[in-house]
Amino acid sequence: MRVTGAMFYYYFVCRRKLxxxxxxLRYEDTDENVVLGRLLDQSSYERETKHIMIDGTVNVDFIQDWTILHEVKKSRSIEEASIWQAKYYLYFLxxxxxxxxxxxxxxxxxxxxxxxALxxxxxxTIQCTLEDIEKIITLRTAPDIIEQPICRKCAYFEYCYI
Ligand code: SF4
Known part of the structure; x- marks a missing residue:
């Protein structure tokens, strides 16, 4: 199974979202927070070659001099998920x-x-997480709604609650 960076990130945010x-089921294209993130991405680090797709699976924001991997984020609200996503990229590479x-x-x-660092x-932990991700994805139905404050900013909010 190909596990993308977004999937790995969502595992730490919400299993249902994953x-x-x-x-x-994609709502990101029209979600305000996702659009803001995309604009931030386009306007930062313009001199770098961005969005490096590796092995058709993970899409890294940019790698400075092939020594330091960078992920550009909008806020620190779900930092644990961002940290694990970056660790997964290091692992994947x-x-x-x-x-x-x-x-x-x-x-x-x-x-x-x-x-x-990794x-x-x-x-x-990453190996166990990859196994867990596979188990979640192969469930017949979506995991339950988590009813957390982050739901209000989630692209799936309307789908889950309305
Ligand atoms: S709205 Fe909440 S429960 Fe639904 S996918 Fe998003 S984070 Fe998960």
């Missing part, structure tokens, strides 16, 4: 012989950065 996304040791989460609007324990 399932909906993996089953091609290393599994394919591309030894990039460090990632940085960039928050241009906040003028903040967060360094991310440890041996992280590698084990």
């Amino acid at each position: 399932w909906l996304f993996a089953h091609d 290393q599994e394919r012989g591309i030894e990039i040791k460090k990632a940085i989460l960039d928050y241009p609007k906040l003028r903040k950065r967060q360094k991310v 440890t041996q324990n992280d590698r084990a």
Whole structure:
């Protein structure tokens, strides 16, 4: 199973969101938060070559001098998911012989950065997470609604609650 960066990220945000996304229920194109994120992406780090698709599966924001992987984020509201997404990218690249040791989460609007590294324990966690993602995606029906504050900003809010 091909697990994209978005799928890995959604696993830490909401298992239902992961399932909906993996089953091609997409609302992101019109969601205000997603559109804002896209605009931020287009207007930041313009000198870098952005959106590097690797092995047809993960789409990395950019890799500075092939040594530091960067992910550009709008806010720190779901930072744990962003950190794991960056760790997954490092893992994915290393599994394919591309030894990039460090990632940085960039928050241009906040003028903040967060360094991310991949440890041996992280590698084990990622392997378990990939197995769990497969189990979730192959469920016959979507996991339950989580009823959390983040739902209000989720692209699937109307689908889940209205
Ligand atoms: S609205 Fe809430 S429950 Fe529904 S997919 Fe989004 S985060 Fe999950």
